[in-house]
Amino acid sequence: MFAPGDAVRVKNDWPEARGPAHIRTPHYVRGRLGRVVRPLGSYPNPEDLAFARPAPERPLYHVTFPMNELWPEGRADDALVVELYEHWLEKP
Amino acid sequence: MNILEADGEALLAGLRKLLSQKNLVTDAEIAARRASTDNASPGQGAKMVARAWTDPAYKALMLEDGTKAAEMLNIPMIGMPPLGVLENTDEVHNLVVCTLCSCYPRAVLGYPPFWYKSAAYRSRAVRDPRGLLAEFRTTLPESVKIHVVDSTADYRWMVLPKRPAGTEDWSAEQLAAIVREGDMVGVTVTSVGPR
Numbered sequence: 001m002f003a004p005g006d007a008v009r010v011k012n013d014w015p016e017a018r019g020p021a022h023i024r025t026p027h028y029v030r031g032r033l034g035r036v037v038r039p040l041g042s043y044p045n046p047e048d049l050a051f052a053r054p055a056p057e058r059p060l061y062h063v064t065f066p067m068n069e070l071w072p073e074g075r076a077d078d079a080l081v082v083e084l085y086e087h088w089l090e091k092p
Numbered sequence: 093m094n095i096l097e098a099d100g101e102a103l104l105a106g107l108r109k110l111l112s113q114k115n116l117v118t119d120a121e122i123a124a125r126r127a128s129t130d131n132a133s134p135g136q137g138a139k140m141v142a143r144a145w146t147d148p149a150y151k152a153l154m155l156e157d158g159t160k161a162a163e164m165l166n167i168p169m170i171g172m173p174p175l176g177v178l179e180n181t182d183e184v185h186n187l188v189v190c191t192l193c194s195c196y197p198r199a200v201l202g203y204p205p206f207w208y209k210s211a212a213y214r215s216r217a218v219r220d221p222r223g224l225l226a227e228f229r230t231t232l233p234e235s236v237k238i239h240v241v242d243s244t245a246d247y248r249w250m251v252l253p254k255r256p257a258g259t260e261d262w263s264a265e266q267l268a269a270i271v272r273e274g275d276m277v278g279v280t281v282t283s284v285g286p287r
Binding site (some may be wrong): 024025026028040041043046059062064066067070075077078079080081082083084085 | 219237241243245
């Protein structure tokens with residue numbers, strides 16, 4: 001579990017390269033360093049739901065990234081905020 | 093029978109009958125959902141914004157739990173994804189996008205505008221938000237930070253815009269009338285007078 005303010009790195013994983021996949025983690029945040037804004041509750045994993053498999057609930061977090069962490073021309077004081085499931089996050 | 097060539101009306105009637113017979117969905121529930129879908133429009137979100145501008149306790153609730161705040165104004169939220177509300181301030185401007193598809197707070201804003209689903213909006217919002225805002229003729233002071241909120245999972249997000257200057261003595265009804273769809277997505281800011 002992560003708490004507000006925790007630093008997190010998004011896994012640099014590409015399940016779509018290994019076969020059919022339904023992923024809610026945008027490609028542009030994978031491998032990037034962000035910070036937890038707050039937990040958003042737990043929801044059935046859409047990666048399983050999409051294939052009608054049993055879908056265990058996974059904790060979801062709002063995670064913020066400085067824009068210059070994502071794009072070379074991004075401003076350090078602008079931010080990108082995105083919902084990410086816990087199994088995509090690791091301690092940096 | 094080829095389902096693509098089937099009589100759609102008859103197919104729908106058959107499906108509804110089965111759902112009802114199996115006690116999965118009642119006719120009353122379908123009627124209620126149709127009514128709430130028909131009523132969902134930016135006017136619902138505008139009512140919430142106007143109330144937040146005139147009632148600090150409501151604003152606090154809205155930022156804490158958008159779903160509860162919508163239900164307080166009799167906007168049906170049963171079966172809808174949780175609603176989060178992002179406050180625009182003098183320091184921060186929020187912009188909502190869904191890069192993966194077209195997630196949109198339909199319960200409070202209705203159907204998304206056509207550009208919301210376009211590849212151009214979805215890609216540019218996350219990469220070049222200031223350039224995108226400029227095309228909506230929205231210019232923000234250099235000191236304002238932009239938070240782009242990519243709506244990719246179970247929440248739906250709406251923006252609580254800044255209340256424009258010069259509206260201090262306006263009623264909630266007058267205020268609701270000037271809040272536009274784009275203000276609650278974050279591509280525009282609420283202003284007084286014609287746009």
